Amino acid sequence: MAGLAAFAAALHAEDGAPPPGLAGPAVRRFAIYRNNVAVGLIGALETRFPAVRALVGADFFGALARDFIRAHPPASPVLAQFGDALPGFLADFPPAADLPYLADIAAVEAARTRAYHAADTPRLAASAFAALPPDALGDLRLALHPAVALIRSVHPIADIMAAATGAAAGVEDWTPQALLVDRPGFDVVTRPIACGTATFLAALGAGHPLGAAAAAADDLDLPAALADLVGGALAIGFLPPGAAVL
Amino acid sequence: MPAVPTLPAGPGVGFKPEHFDALAADADAPLAFLEIHAENYMGAGGRPHAQLAALRSRFALSVHGVGLSIGGEAPLDAAHLGRLRTLLDRYAPESFSEHLAWSTHSGEFFNDLLPLPYTARTLARVADHVAQVQDTLGRRMLLENPSTYVRFAESTLAEVDFLHAIVARTGCGLLLDVNNVFVSAVNHGTDPRAYLAEFPLEAVGEIHLGGHDADADETGAPVLIDAHGSAVADPVWTLFAEVIARTGPLPSLIEWDNDVPDWPVLRAQAARAGAVLAAPAHSRAA
Numbered sequence: 451m452a453g454l455a456a457f458a459a460a461l462h463a464e465d466g467a468p469p470p471g472l473a474g475p476a477v478r479r480f481a482i483y484r485n486n487v488a489v490g491l492i493g494a495l496e497t498r499f500p501a502v503r504a505l506v507g508a509d510f511f512g513a514l515a516r517d518f519i520r521a522h523p524p525a526s527p528v529l530a531q532f533g534d535a536l537p538g539f540l541a542d543f544p545p546a547a548d549l550p551y552l553a554d555i556a557a558v559e560a561a562r563t564r565a566y567h568a569a570d571t572p573r574l575a576a577s578a579f580a581a582l583p584p585d586a587l588g589d590l591r592l593a594l595h596p597a598v599a600l601i602r603s604v605h606p607i608a609d610i611m612a613a614a615t616g617a618a619a620g621v622e623d624w625t626p627q628a629l630l631v632d633r634p635g636f637d638v639v640t641r642p643i644a645c646g647t648a649t650f651l652a653a654l655g656a657g658h659p660l661g662a663a664a665a666a667a668d669d670l671d672l673p674a675a676l677a678d679l680v681g682g683a684l685a686i687g688f689l690p691p692g693a694a695v696l
Numbered sequence: 697m698p699a700v701p702t703l704p705a706g707p708g709v710g711f712k713p714e715h716f717d718a719l720a721a722d723a724d725a726p727l728a729f730l731e732i733h734a735e736n737y738m739g740a741g742g743r744p745h746a747q748l749a750a751l752r753s754r755f756a757l758s759v760h761g762v763g764l765s766i767g768g769e770a771p772l773d774a775a776h777l778g779r780l781r782t783l784l785d786r787y788a789p790e791s792f793s794e795h796l797a798w799s800t801h802s803g804e805f806f807n808d809l810l811p812l813p814y815t816a817r818t819l820a821r822v823a824d825h826v827a828q829v830q831d832t833l834g835r836r837m838l839l840e841n842p843s844t845y846v847r848f849a850e851s852t853l854a855e856v857d858f859l860h861a862i863v864a865r866t867g868c869g870l871l872l873d874v875n876n877v878f879v880s881a882v883n884h885g886t887d888p889r890a891y892l893a894e895f896p897l898e899a900v901g902e903i904h905l906g907g908h909d910a911d912a913d914e915t916g917a918p919v920l921i922d923a924h925g926s927a928v929a930d931p932v933w934t935l936f937a938e939v940i941a942r943t944g945p946l947p948s949l950i951e952w953d954n955d956v957p958d959w960p961v962l963r964a965q966a967a968r969a970g971a972v973l974a975a976p977a978h979s980r981a982a
Contacts, residue, residue: 453769453813453850454768454769454798454801454810454812455769455801455802457801457810458801458802458804458806461806468846471813471848471849471850472846472847472848472849473846473847473848473849473851474846474847475913475914475915475917476846477913477914478911478912478913478914478919479845479846479883479913479919480845480846482845482911482919482921483808483810483845483846486807486808487806487807487808490807490808491807494807523804523805524804524805524807525803525804525805526763526775526776526805527735527762527763527764527765527773527776527799527800527805527807528735528738528763528776528779529735529807530736530738530739566739566742566743567739567740567741567742567744568739568740568741568742569740569741570740570741570742570745570746571741596740633742636742636743636746637743
């Protein structure tokens, strides 16, 4: 191995030794590069996942981040995408097995970054729905705004997020909760949403017709869910009739 | 290469989102242009693009890439070149620049500007990459001299000769980072004035000025780190004035990327650069 391959391998090496082929004293000098890479990538994860960090503490997060970077090094220089794989990584991360909700919290924070950078697509006004014939509603298919994400959990993630960000003291009842992520203007919002509504909206977002999406959700308060959909201007357009395209 | 507008020969700063409101309220900001890091504007929409569109209508713009890995061994990332093309088409900046460095190897992005040996082989590769960038983007690019902490035993070319050859082969311009010149000279025990005496100043389309940190290696020798987290150091201001005395005014940018100060602090650095650019030629390099 020679050239840049040796340099790249040494950036990963546990012992921190510089690669062969450098002139002069290189131990501390090469360590500057190692440090820049590690600090930069860990910092990117700290910025993107503040609630995860708050829940596990700075030291644990640093160790977790190093493990994640080893398993999923960034492939793109667009670091806004770096960490998209963290929720999946945390779902099977034995050191955090005591915090089974951590992956869902990471999913919320990953969705927040995607929402922040999502396209500025115009949204459907409520009047667009009022013009629809009532018997067409069941087959109606919708495209949701690219900033919209729904995170459903068997854990009380809304309460856990609120506690992690200092907005609430803690969790009162350990029940399933769902969160809606959206960006109505330029600021990302995360707000609790009924679990049935979240399942309904997620099915709509996956391309299912409205009737099928409603049938997919247990405990659905359909008028309330439609109020979230229409009043929240979550949709950007109607899709052609047909089966879901997944 | 089609002719493209060039940056105005005045002071600029690297734009930081936390300065947006202060900049909007500062009608007399001493700025001829702003610079952004390309990779921070590769999302589809939202506040980054809204801010950039507003600023673009007021200032000349330099798009500065930090992730293309022009010095890398692998072919350039076609997807990333495509993203750059989209960004440049969207904002039509006066300048696009990248680094004589690498950051991607075997598909992994290292998030730092890493050094390369200077040999006939790496020269051919970098020249091919620069030519590919210019062909794909349809414009001349500026290539920035790096700050380095190590040197490669296999290097057979001086960095400044390497840059001369890249310019001759590709027709690209250069971004002269005076802080990088100083940092590398201290780190390798060479004379920054000797480097600048040989630098192809006629190819320089922009100058960078930034702060550095001081450390030492295991022998106790000083090592400067290109940290961009502090004010421009006095020796760098002196070298800058000496360059401008030779070239006349050039677009000159203050980079402050970490521990970003309040706007008045960065503004004062830009004003100081502007004063050097505006000084009579005989009094610059005092």
